[in-house]
Amino acid sequence: MACKLLTIDELGVALGGISSPTIYRHIKALPGFPQPVKVGASTRFRQSDVDLFVSSLGASERPNNRKGVIK
Numbered sequence: 303m304a305c306k307l308l309t310i311d312e313l314g315v316a317l318g319g320i321s322s323p324t325i326y327r328h329i330k331a332l333p334g335f336p337q338p339v340k341v342g343a344s345t346r347f348r349q350s351d352v353d354l355f356v357s358s359l360g361a362s363e364r365p366n367n368r369k370g371v372i373k
Contacts, residue, residue, distance in 0.1 A: 308352065
């Protein structure tokens with residue numbers, strides 16, 4: 303079964319509405335943050351990596367809060 307690939311906009315929504323620049327900062331600085339996958343000229347993120355990252359967060363850090371993943 304193929305893994306779903308998310309665009310950066312879909313990743314931002316999945317992580318509580320964080321912006322693209324914030325996502326790129328987290329890629330560099332936050333251990334365990336989903337890493338991008340290049341598909342041709344496009345950048346995508348594996349849904350399974352996103353799910354694993356979200357499940358590793360504490361309850362107060364989960365994307366259902368209004369500030370996104372990182373406070």
